[in-house]
Amino acid sequence: MVKTVKFGGTSLADAEHFRRCAAIVQADAQRRYVVVSAPGKRFAADVKVTDLLYSCFDAARAGADFSPALAEIRRRFEGIVSGLGLTLDLAPEFEAIANRLRQHPDRDYAASRGEYLSAKVMAALLDVPMLDAADCIFFSADGEFNAEATQAVLSGRLQALPRAVLPGFYGSLPDGSAHTFSRGGSDVTGAIVARASASVLYENWTDVSGMLSCDPRVAENPAPIDRISYTELRELAYMGASVLHESAIFPVKVAGIPINIRNTNAPEDPGTLIQPRVSTRESRPVTGIAGRKGFSSIVIEKDQMNETLGFTVKVLEVLCRHGVLMEHIPTGIDTMSVVVRTELLAPCRAAVLNELQACTCADAITVRDGLALIAVVGQGMVRHRGMSGRVFSALGRAGINVNMIDQGSDELNIIAGVDEADFEPALRTLYGEFFPRG
Numbered sequence: 001m002v003k004t005v006k007f008g009g010t011s012l013a014d015a016e017h018f019r020r021c022a023a024i025v026q027a028d029a030q031r032r033y034v035v036v037s038a039p040g041k042r043f044a045a046d047v048k049v050t051d052l053l054y055s056c057f058d059a060a061r062a063g064a065d066f067s068p069a070l071a072e073i074r075r076r077f078e079g080i081v082s083g084l085g086l087t088l089d090l091a092p093e094f095e096a097i098a099n100r101l102r103q104h105p106d107r108d109y110a111a112s113r114g115e116y117l118s119a120k121v122m123a124a125l126l127d128v129p130m131l132d133a134a135d136c137i138f139f140s141a142d143g144e145f146n147a148e149a150t151q152a153v154l155s156g157r158l159q160a161l162p163r164a165v166l167p168g169f170y171g172s173l174p175d176g177s178a179h180t181f182s183r184g185g186s187d188v189t190g191a192i193v194a195r196a197s198a199s200v201l202y203e204n205w206t207d208v209s210g211m212l213s214c215d216p217r218v219a220e221n222p223a224p225i226d227r228i229s230y231t232e233l234r235e236l237a238y239m240g241a242s243v244l245h246e247s248a249i250f251p252v253k254v255a256g257i258p259i260n261i262r263n264t265n266a267p268e269d270p271g272t273l274i275q276p277r278v279s280t281r282e283s284r285p286v287t288g289i290a291g292r293k294g295f296s297s298i299v300i301e302k303d304q305m306n307e308t309l310g311f312t313v314k315v316l317e318v319l320c321r322h323g324v325l326m327e328h329i330p331t332g333i334d335t336m337s338v339v340v341r342t343e344l345l346a347p348c349r350a351a352v353l354n355e356l357q358a359c360t361c362a363d364a365i366t367v368r369d370g371l372a373l374i375a376v377v378g379q380g381m382v383r384h385r386g387m388s389g390r391v392f393s394a395l396g397r398a399g400i401n402v403n404m405i406d407q408g409s410d411e412l413n414i415i416a417g418v419d420e421a422d423f424e425p426a427l428r429t430l431y432g433e434f435f436p437r438g
């Protein structure tokens, strides 16, 4: 049986952390494929290696001197190499990077070097071959990840290698140049490797012991989530509760591979297991509560709206033309509200409102800003009666006004819209309702 393990930047911030990661890999013979991030922050005010690389690129592109930033990265890697007692000469690598930056500065190539060098060091430490992601993770010319080509090549390469270390975050375009996922993308590489190696588990090692059932900055000491389904995770992540890159689910989801979020600094903690399904009997009614501020509600009023064919289509066409994503559409008989992100609406607000007025001939259109959304998420809600009653009674008792209600038809979540000023108290109230102390 095979497991893929991925270590994030804080887990690889210095030699001591590299050593911890190596010990984790060596503690289980099934941990055969290792994906690494670039070294992250060692302390709060530190700078991630990836950010230093972006600074090198910015300087190189501007024709300025990038050598101080590159020298800092070199010091960090050489400190790790010497701290680990390895005899790995990185000088030729840094010369090659400097030459590339001087001749053809390329942003993604620059950024990819953090993971590349991390993988070199980890491969030397574990005494395992390194497989360069440039040779087996592919993107199409438009920058979209090419899952089929990658799966075909990578699975073949891994079959030939009983163990390997791979750099996360990047791959290559059809012309051979480097291309990266968005920030935090090594999580995605880990999932791709787990799929290509038919792993039974994708372990994602980070600096927290898994997901929490509520934001610890708002609720005091929230309970950890031991098991969560892919779908529940997507719902909570959308609302801002995130421990994983949002695209990391898809490669493992198609193969039904569970993800285990683990803590490098507390390897004995079981962490959170993200599974294709959590049986409803196993799960508590609510798995987690999360929310986000920054929404606006466009309220459209028109007599006999419900009898006007295609009304919603016209509204959505306007939003679509301006690239404004629709989040929720709570409707009444003669009113309709469209909840959107304020930041997406802001640049085209006047145009959107004018076009909506022109195409719907509405009696009134108003925008209400300062809306926060809170999602109560849990697969187990389906079999518990009175869940929405509890959500809204708890908010009512706390004197919090609910502006909007949306419940997914799969009964996986209940979403309440409240004023931004009520956001924290509402989150705390709901957490207290579903996760009572003692």
Ligand code: ASP
Binding pocket: 008, 009, 037, 038, 048, 050, 051, 114, 168, 169, 182, 183, 184, 185, 186, 187
């Ligand atoms: N090093 C990259 C970043 O800082 C990718 C990653 O760590 O996953 O975003």
